[in-house]
Amino acid sequence: MIKLERTAVMNLENAVRGMRNPMNSWNKSDSYFDEDGIYRLGESDLGLAERLARAGSDHRKYLRMIFVSVDVTAPLYWWKEYDTYKVGTVANSTSTMHKIHSKTFSREDFSCDRMSETALACLDHVIEVLEDRRLKFIETKDTAYWHDMIQLLPTSYNQMRTTTLNYETLINIYYARRNHKLPEWHAYCAWIENLPYAKELITTLREEQ
Numbered sequence: 001m002i003k004l005e006r007t008a009v010m011n012l013e014n015a016v017r018g019m020r021n022p023m024n025s026w027n028k029s030d031s032y033f034d035e036d037g038i039y040r041l042g043e044s045d046l047g048l049a050e051r052l053a054r055a056g057s058d059h060r061k062y063l064r065m066i067f068v069s070v071d072v073t074a075p076l077y078w079w080k081e082y083d084t085y086k087v088g089t090v091a092n093s094t095s096t097m098h099k100i101h102s103k104t105f106s107r108e109d110f111s112c113d114r115m116s117e118t119a120l121a122c123l124d125h126v127i128e129v130l131e132d133r134r135l136k137f138i139e140t141k142d143t144a145y146w147h148d149m150i151q152l153l154p155t156s157y158n159q160m161r162t163t164t165l166n167y168e169t170l171i172n173i174y175y176a177r178r179n180h181k182l183p184e185w186h187a188y189c190a191w192i193e194n195l196p197y198a199k200e201l202i203t204t205l206r207e208e209q
Contacts, residue, residue, distance in 0.1 A: 001111040001158065002184040003073040004191045012039050012196070015065035019049060041197060050200045063167035063201060064088065070191070071162050075111035077155040078184045081177075088169035093161040100149050101137050105130045110156040114183075126154060170195070171202050 013031070020026050030042025041049065052059045074082075105127045112123055130149055137145035165173075174192050177185040193203050 001073075001075065001113055002078065002187050003071075004188070005071045005073075007068065007070045007191070007195070009196050010067045010069070012041075012066055015062045016041065016045050016049065018065055019045075019052065019062035046197070046200060049197070053201045054205055057168065060168065063171070064169075066167040067164060068166065068170065068195065069162065069164045071160060072188075073158055073160040074184055075156045075158055076153075078111075078182065079159060079161070080155070081182070081185075085165075085169060085173060088166050090164040091161045093159055096150065096153065096157075096159070100153070101134050101146065105134060109158055110154065111158055111184075112156055115156075123154065123156070126152065167195075167201060170198075171205065174202055175205075 016029065016031055017026065020029060028044050028048075030044045032040055032042065034040050049062070053063065072082075107123070107127065110123060110127075112120060115123065130152060133145045133148040133152070136142070137149070170192050174189055178189040180186070192198055195202070
């Protein structure tokens with residue numbers, strides 16, 4: 001299971017202006033804000049942006065200036081893979097250290113949509129133990145119960161993080177993960193495909209890029 005919410009794409013105008021700095025070609029820029037205040041790439045700017053994107057990372061530095069923020073809720077086993085992308089990313093997560101005891105444990109806290117009945121039965125038992133430990137920790141404040149929760153918590157436990165990336169990082173993620181066996185990565189790549197100008201700047205580049 002994965003949820004991607006509250007997506008915001010920022011700094012596109014400044015990135016496009018910077019894209020034209022090397023050739024001092026600002027007079028050729030034809031992008032504009034529409035009546036809804038959305039920044040639209042004109043034909044000339046979009047053509048140059050696409051050519052530079054296809055030319056390789058040395059030529060598309062402007063893509064590192066297009067920032068994306070999104071709230072992602074995903075299981076810990078997915079976050080372990082996401083955390084390999086350290087360059088160009090920032091994340092602020094909900095805290096298991098401070099807040100794991102603040103709500104009742106239930107199946108809804110876990111990514112278990114592909115579990116067999118045998119695995120679900122095991123998860124239900126783990127949830128029962130976690131809830132027992134949680135209640136005893138609240139009652140006694142004995143950290144032994146807290147350690148039980150932290151060390152028993154399955155990697156299917158869902159965590160929400162507010163993340164910030166840039167378009168260059170999204171290129172790396174898209175081509176590395178779009179055929180991954182985890183369905184969560186397929187959903188993440190589908191989200192990338194729906195970002196502004198993703199087709200021109202991210203998802204139709206040559207495979208080697």
